[in-house]
Amino acid sequence: MSAPESAPREEGIDAAAARAAEVAARHADAVDREGQLPDQALQSLRAEGLLGLLVPRRFGGPELPLRDVVNVCRRLSEGCAATGLIFAMHQSQSAVAIAHAGDSDWHGGLLARMAAEQLLVASATTEGATSGGIRTSACFLDQQGDGLHLHKAGAVISYAPAADVFLVSARRAEDAAPSDQRLVAVLREQIALTPHTPWNPLGMRGARTDRYDLAVRCGAEQVYAEPFSVHMSQTMLPTSHLLLGAVWFGIAVAALGRARNFLRHRNRGGAPLNPIANLRLAEGETLLQQMHHSLAACMALYEHPGRATGTERLVAFNTLKVGASELVVRITDIALRICGIQGYMEPGDFYLSRHIRDAHSAAVMVNDDRILGSLSTVVLAGPLDRDL
Ligand SMILES: Cc1cc2nc3c(=O)[nH]c(=O)nc-3n(C[C@H](O)[C@H](O)[C@H](O)COP(=O)(O)OP(=O)(O)OC[C@H]3O[C@@H](n4cnc5c(N)ncnc54)[C@H](O)[C@@H]3O)c2cc1C
Incomplete structure (x- = not known):
């Protein structure tokens, strides 16, 4: 390299x-x-x-x-x-x-x-036995005479063939509770990956997300000292929602950009004005603005965490995730309505198939219903602060 x-x-x-x-x-x-x-x-x-x-x-x-x-x-x-x-x-x-x-x-x-x-660096926090629930593990860190061993079955991992390092979650030890997890940084040469049958995904096809069994042998010093729950709440949750929010935002910007180019191309060609399509473009822009505001507000919260309580931060970042995954689907749909058959058919400058399929990964990649499920306990507990 x-x-x-x-x-x-x-x-x-x-x-x-x-x-x-x-x-x-x-x-x-x-x-x-x-x-x-x-x-x-x-x-x-x-x-x-x-x-x-x-x-x-x-x-x-x-x-x-x-x-x-x-x-x-x-x-x-x-x-x-x-x-x-x-x-x-x-x-x-x-x-x-x-x-x-x-x-x-x-x-x-x-x-x-x-x-x-x-x-x-890639992530292996999922596991066949626990499905999408990454806050518990079945596999465990097994300290033996020749180093630390870890076997994880059915982990969903993106871009594994290209990764140099894997952050893998596991129970702290064989007798630890499922939620007593640690994260270990594993180098490529320390991991054997056995792929399951490769997937043919709907979208994000270039990320090469596949299921693997992992066999790791590495040093005990590669385990991070703090519990995985600390990594999750302090770093992984806010940074991944902000960065993935930017991915969904980028898809939406690109799709609506194609719709705008389509209308401008049409107008330049002398076609009669289409007020409904113009209106849809403006509607799409208002949704893009919502995504932008949500991203900007969460970025400010990340930079100044003291401005909100832990619960408010949790609600804000999870709202960004769930909101952005819904908005990106709506915006790509609006773009399709504007472009019509030219958005539906490949090839061409205005087709939207890739954007629409990629957009649907957002709600599944950590299932929105799982996030809403954990949010519901906070919402049920009482009203949140509504002051600006
Ligand atoms: C494009 C892509 C890339 C990915 N890359 C990686 C990666 O690199 N590393 C990695 O570790 N993982 C990765 N994943 C996996 C991802 O993190 C999720 O674990 C996985 O998508 C969840 O799949 P699921 O919806 O089937 O599972 P679940 O989250 O278990 O959901 C299954 C069903 O059960 C419901 N459900 C389950 N539990 C609850 C609950 N508590 N409350 C409400 N509803 C619930 C859900 O609504 C859903 O209907 C990737 C996924 C995708 C789509």
Whole structure:
């Protein structure tokens, strides 16, 4: 793997992100059609030094704020949502690796490698036995004479063939309760992945999400000290909802952009004005604005957590997730109505099949009903603060 000559400086991020987004967009249709990883886009992200953006300066990274990384994520997703999804998941895993490294030499060394070698980090928090409920594990960390062993069956993992590092959740020990979980950072050479029958997914086909059995042997020092519940509430939940929110937002921006281009093309061609389609475009823009406001409010909350209670933050981030997954589907649908048959048929400049299929991953990727289920206890408990 070739390392970038240097990580991009802050003022160079825009240009680097634009180049990577252009590569991602150019290959998006082929990646979707063939269900292949976006290899060219991943190469570009590595070459531009964009994978290590969050890594602190003391470990050799540019230590960019999450806000900038979320913006890069949206740009990538406008051109190729599968690339955006990989980038989003990688960055939220990176955020965990950074925030919870503590004073561990091993985890500090991993961060230095993430910056220098632009390592790609994947997540293996799901498990066949617990389905989508990632707050419990069946598998466990098994300390033996020759190191730490871990066997996890039926984990759903995206971009596993391209990943250099896997953050894997498991019970702390064989006698630990299902919710007494730890996270361990595992290097590619320490993990054996046995794939189940490959999936032919509806959308996000370039993310190559598949089910695997994992066999890990690594050092005990690779286990993060804090419980997984701390990683989840402090880092993984807010960063993944913000970054994935940017992915859904990027899809919606791109779909409505195609609808706008369609109307402008039509108008330039001298077709009679279509006030209903124009109205739909404006309606789509109001929904895009809602997504933008929700993302912006949650970003502010992430940057200034003291402005809200823990419960309010939980409600806000979960609302972002559930709201964005509904809005992206509605906006892609509006774009389809505007473009009509030209949105329905490939090829062409206005077809929307990829955007519509990718949009539907949002509600499933951590099932919205599961999120609403946990929110319902908070809502039932009493009214939330309504002051602005
Ligand atoms: C594109 C994509 C990429 C993914 N990548 C990864 C990855 O890299 N790593 C990883 O670990 N996972 C990944 N996942 C898995 C993801 O995190 C979820 O675990 C998975 O999508 C949940 O699937 P599910 O809806 O079948 O399961 P569940 O969440 O178990 O839902 C199944 C059904 O049960 C209902 N349900 C279950 N429990 C509750 C509850 N408590 N309250 C209300 N309803 C409930 C749901 O509404 C749903 O109808 C990915 C998923 C997708 C779609």
